[in-house]
Amino acid sequence: MYEDTSLTGRRLRLRILRHNPQDPGSSPRFETFELDETDGMTLFIALNEVRATLDASLQFDFVCRAGICGSCGMLIDGRPGLACRTLTRDIGPEITLAPLPVFELIGDLSVDTGKWMRAMAERLETWVHAAGEPALDRLEARMDPDLAEQIYELDRCIECGCCVAGCGTARMRPDFVGAVGVNKLARFRLDPRDTRDDAAYYDLVGTEEGVFGCMTLLGCEDVCPKGLSLAAQLAFVRRRMALQGLRGGSR
Amino acid sequence: MKVVWTDVLVIGGGLAGLRTAVGAARHGLEVVVLSLVPAKRSHSAAAMGGMQASLANAVKGEGDNEDAHFEDTVRGSDWGADQRVVRMFVHTAPKAVRELAAWGVPWNRVRSGARDAVINGEHVTLTERAEAHGLITARDFGGTKKWRTAFVSDGTGHSMLYTVGDRAIAEGVAVHERTEALALVHDGRRCYGAIVRDLRSGELVAYVATATCIATGGYGRLYQVTTNAVINQGIGAAIALETGVVGLGNMEAVQFHPTCIVPAGILVTEGCRGDGGLLRDAAGHRFMPDYEPEKKELASRDVVSRRMEEHIRNGKAVQARHGAHLWLDITLLGPDHIHRRLREVYEICRYFLGIDPTKDWIPVRPAQHYSMGGIRTDLHGHSPHLRGLFACGEAACWDLHGFNRLGGNSVAETVVAGMIVGEAIADWCASAAADATVPVGLVREHHDRVRGELDALQGAAGGENPTALMAQMQRLMTDQVCVFRTGPTLQMAVEELTELLRRSRRLRVPRLPGANPALADAYRVQKMLRLALCVTVGALARTESRGAHFREDHPRRNDRDWLKRTLAFWPRPDGDEPALSYETLDVMAMELPPGWRGYGARDHIDHPDTESRRAQVDALRAQLAGADRHAIQSELMPFLEELPPALRGRNERLAEPIA
Numbered sequence: 001m002y003e004d005t006s007l008t009g010r011r012l013r014l015r016i017l018r019h020n021p022q023d024p025g026s027s028p029r030f031e032t033f034e035l036d037e038t039d040g041m042t043l044f045i046a047l048n049e050v051r052a053t054l055d056a057s058l059q060f061d062f063v064c065r066a067g068i069c070g071s072c073g074m075l076i077d078g079r080p081g082l083a084c085r086t087l088t089r090d091i092g093p094e095i096t097l098a099p100l101p102v103f104e105l106i107g108d109l110s111v112d113t114g115k116w117m118r119a120m121a122e123r124l125e126t127w128v129h130a131a132g133e134p135a136l137d138r139l140e141a142r143m144d145p146d147l148a149e150q151i152y153e154l155d156r157c158i159e160c161g162c163c164v165a166g167c168g169t170a171r172m173r174p175d176f177v178g179a180v181g182v183n184k185l186a187r188f189r190l191d192p193r194d195t196r197d198d199a200a201y202y203d204l205v206g207t208e209e210g211v212f213g214c215m216t217l218l219g220c221e222d223v224c225p226k227g228l229s230l231a232a233q234l235a236f237v238r239r240r241m242a243l244q245g246l247r248g249g250s251r
Numbered sequence: 252m253k254v255v256w257t258d259v260l261v262i263g264g265g266l267a268g269l270r271t272a273v274g275a276a277r278h279g280l281e282v283v284v285l286s287l288v289p290a291k292r293s294h295s296a297a298a299m300g301g302m303q304a305s306l307a308n309a310v311k312g313e314g315d316n317e318d319a320h321f322e323d324t325v326r327g328s329d330w331g332a333d334q335r336v337v338r339m340f341v342h343t344a345p346k347a348v349r350e351l352a353a354w355g356v357p358w359n360r361v362r363s364g365a366r367d368a369v370i371n372g373e374h375v376t377l378t379e380r381a382e383a384h385g386l387i388t389a390r391d392f393g394g395t396k397k398w399r400t401a402f403v404s405d406g407t408g409h410s411m412l413y414t415v416g417d418r419a420i421a422e423g424v425a426v427h428e429r430t431e432a433l434a435l436v437h438d439g440r441r442c443y444g445a446i447v448r449d450l451r452s453g454e455l456v457a458y459v460a461t462a463t464c465i466a467t468g469g470y471g472r473l474y475q476v477t478t479n480a481v482i483n484q485g486i487g488a489a490i491a492l493e494t495g496v497v498g499l500g501n502m503e504a505v506q507f508h509p510t511c512i513v514p515a516g517i518l519v520t521e522g523c524r525g526d527g528g529l530l531r532d533a534a535g536h537r538f539m540p541d542y543e544p545e546k547k548e549l550a551s552r553d554v555v556s557r558r559m560e561e562h563i564r565n566g567k568a569v570q571a572r573h574g575a576h577l578w579l580d581i582t583l584l585g586p587d588h589i590h591r592r593l594r595e596v597y598e599i600c601r602y603f604l605g606i607d608p609t610k611d612w613i614p615v616r617p618a619q620h621y622s623m624g625g626i627r628t629d630l631h632g633h634s635p636h637l638r639g640l641f642a643c644g645e646a647a648c649w650d651l652h653g654f655n656r657l658g659g660n661s662v663a664e665t666v667v668a669g670m671i672v673g674e675a676i677a678d679w680c681a682s683a684a685a686d687a688t689v690p691v692g693l694v695r696e697h698h699d700r701v702r703g704e705l706d707a708l709q710g711a712a713g714g715e716n717p718t719a720l721m722a723q724m725q726r727l728m729t730d731q732v733c734v735f736r737t738g739p740t741l742q743m744a745v746e747e748l749t750e751l752l753r754r755s756r757r758l759r760v761p762r763l764p765g766a767n768p769a770l771a772d773a774y775r776v777q778k779m780l781r782l783a784l785c786v787t788v789g790a791l792a793r794t795e796s797r798g799a800h801f802r803e804d805h806p807r808r809n810d811r812d813w814l815k816r817t818l819a820f821w822p823r824p825d826g827d828e829p830a831l832s833y834e835t836l837d838v839m840a841m842e843l844p845p846g847w848r849g850y851g852a853r854d855h856i857d858h859p860d861t862e863s864r865r866a867q868v869d870a871l872r873a874q875l876a877g878a879d880r881h882a883i884q885s886e887l888m889p890f891l892e893e894l895p896p897a898l899r900g901r902n903e904r905l906a907e908p909i910a
């Protein structure tokens with residue numbers, strides 16, 4: 001990053017919910033850090049500056065810092081979002097930051113989305129269940145170009161956890177698969193390479209922890225940083241699963 | 252001392268590490284993958300534009316095959332690559348794309364019939380063949396003769412990493428997230444695993460393994476201005492270096508990508524230019540044809556980056572508050588194309604620049620992007636210096652890319668290398684050579700040493716501050732070890748880095764429970780400074796220009812004196828500089844003898860053997876005229892036996908059916 005030190009003249013106040021579970025002496029509390037806003041400042045820049053100049057112990061997660069990897073989900077003024085691509089000029093001057101709820105807290109703004117997502121992937125088996133091993137030397141199986149684009153549309157989820165943090169059900173039922181999980185199932189159901197049928201999916205999500213727990217509050221779609229059509233996927237999968245339920249549910 | 256035992260330890264959960272892990276796991280080995288972050292957040296996820304493989308499905312890829320991919324890659328490398336590795340790679344890449352297709356990557360597909368495209372600034376109509384409908388399509392990328400880059404919109408790395416990541420979960424591969432390898436356990440001849448820090452609790456754990464594979468990606472964060480993720484600090488390469496016996500190859504070969512947005516340094520993909528985008532200067536003039544009449548915007552990255560910096564020096568840049576930049580214009584591609592094929596680019600422009608790339612030009616300038624150098628290995632990813640240690644992906648130098656990597660060849664490399672190295676690891680684990688009783692005392696010795704080093708960094712205030720040292724190193728690398736290099740500035744850089752390294756021995760951070768991010772900064776900057784010195788000392792010693800390494804005081808490629816690979820070692824832990832040695836590249840064994848790349852400068856100094864090897868090659872080709880291309884190739888430079896048997900078969904194409 002090129003240094004861009006021109007000041008906007010605003011003084012930012014970052015109120016950060018802090019807690020280090022590894023430290024027996026720590027308890028959750030808000031701490032406020034003040035810094036000068038620079039032009040084009042993002043929360044990525046601001047938080048790194050706080051750590052470099054004000055408090056070296058502050059914990060947060062950034063990886064790509066380009067809105068691609070989904071590491072930096074947090075509550076920004078109460079709303080789940082990606083910190084790296086949030087420009088401070090769009091918010092503030094007082095900005096409240098807190099870790100995403102539902103996920104296990106690692107420290108301060110850092111939460112364990114990885115563990116949650118792995119458990120979800122294992123439970124829903126979020127991979128193509130193919131009929132056999134591919135013949136690598138042969139022409140690949142054909143796919144309709146539009147279908148490939150539709151699958152990618154659902155494949156764009158970055159597992160940032162914002163939808164889970166924005167979900168009323170997930171806050172009450174820790175084992176709810178969330179919009180992220182339902183979207184994955186919709187993705188694999190659309191994919192002709194996956195041999196699972198509705199009965200197989202019903203085994204996975206035909207429960208209250210699965211699609212039937214969703215209260216259709218649709219907090220998820222509002223906060224999805226990739227703009228995925230989560231409401232439509234939820235409705236679709238629920239309809240399929242309800243039909244499957246009528247047909248006798250699981251196999 | 253807490254110890255985790257496993258057959259295979261893979262350090263790194265990006266594309267390379269995960270594919271290697273799947274390969275080894277399929278042989279029934281127990282595999283543990285370590286990653287700083289959840290595996291799917293590895294930097295592979297940020298790859299946008301695509302993956303090269305000569306499928307020849309798209310009409311502009313017709314006639315493509317391994318031979319064309321081979322030539323493009325060797326020319327791209329400026330003849331620095333190991334040509335046998337290039338052959339192994341181009342042969343396996345189509346299999347890798349097809350495997351990923353079967354595993355679920357939603358590759359964009361050929362749609363038969365006429366479609367609009369932009370080529371060389373003009374709208375043209377391309378007619379895709381009916382027989383190719385539904386097969387994997389390709390886009391154009393720099394330095395390639397054919398349209399060869401398979402893609403998933405501009406989220407290729409994301410789709411690949413999620414697919415391979417989920418495949419690894421399906422195969423039961425354990426991923427220990429939020430862990431960081433800080434040292435290898437070894438006795439100077441054999442590697443036994445690693446000492447690893449748990450980044451949640453701060454605890455040190457010893458991982459003991461029969462085979463250890465480093466797949467930790469690149470080291471772009473040595474630079475201030477880089478497209479790389481903040482975790483790309485090269486710690487994996489550094490811990491190999493710190494064994495004192497493992498050599499790093501060609502560390503001075505650092506790639507600068509032409510189109511990174513100013514000021515954030517975030518990449519916009521080469522696919523922008525591949526799909527028809529143009530580079531313009533302050534006056535709006537399209538300047539690349541003036542410099543590179545043949546390949547224009549689509550010469551190799553080293554050439555385009557140099558031409559851009561040259562144009563900026565000639566006073567043609569836009570002078571903005573945070574420095575000079577040029578423009579990338581993709582408006583001519585139209586909103587429909589941008590919203591379907593360049594979606595991440597659109598989002599990045601919107602969020603980080605507040606502009607709409609369907610209407611506005613994008614401010615860009617070259618920035619550090621890729622590490623061609625890395626842990627030196629043999630053709631199978633095994634370190635020749637430390638048995639039981641493997642490396643693959645961007646962290647390694649088996650030497651596919653030489654001094655410049657082609658766009659799209661890296662994600663392809665990660666998966667191909669995983670397919671090859673996973674097998675090599677399984678072979679090693681099954682071999683008698685791998686049998687050894689693990690010296691537990693040695694494990695404890697390494698564990699206690701690392702513990703002592705971390706303890707020494709924490710405590711009383713008053714020492715050096717890691718973030719300050721890190722920032723100084725990064726600024727220095729971007730200012731002095733960048734696109735244009737000269738002897739005197741490199742010499743100065745070496746001196747300043749050495750001073751920073753000495754100061755880094757006096758780092759002090761507070762002692763805190765848990766992750767302690769300041770402690771992590773402190774031990775990382777010590778390691779990064781060693782890597783920065785390997786890059787800079789290597790660049791100073793190499794008095795020629797090759798690929799991305801450009802010396803203004805030695806502007807010609809000099810095959811006579813420099814057709815060799817740099818190896819950097821760190822012989823003494825408390826030493827201040829790497830020791831360099833060189834491996835000669837054998838011209839007489841090359842399938843494609845050195846010559847002009849087809850773009851960029853023409854005035855290289857020949858190697859004395861080039862002439863005779865070219866004559867040999869020409870004679871062989873004449874003698875075998877009319878023979879099958881595979882037969883000719885195997886006469887010139889056999890390679891198939893180096894591949895695992897399952898990967899040796901010929902690749903089917905529409906024009907090359909297999910009965």
Ligand SMILES: Cc1cc2nc3c(=O)[nH]c(=O)nc-3n(C[C@H](O)[C@H](O)[C@H](O)COP(=O)(O)OP(=O)(O)OC[C@H]3O[C@@H](n4cnc5c(N)ncnc54)[C@H](O)[C@@H]3O)c2cc1C
Nearest residue numbers: 263264265267287295298300301432468644645659661662
């Ligand atoms: C913005 C961008 C766009 C790109 N686009 C393309 C493209 O379109 N086509 C292309 O071919 N290439 C592209 N590349 C290059 C390509 O993405 C990378 O070279 C490739 O993905 C590297 O994969 P890898 O598996 O080697 O490493 P990474 O994906 O970087 O993975 C490294 C892994 O190592 C782990 N790790 C690191 N250090 C440690 C440690 N000490 N202990 C434990 N774990 C550790 C990390 O957590 C991570 O899991 C792009 C690169 C960038 C930066």
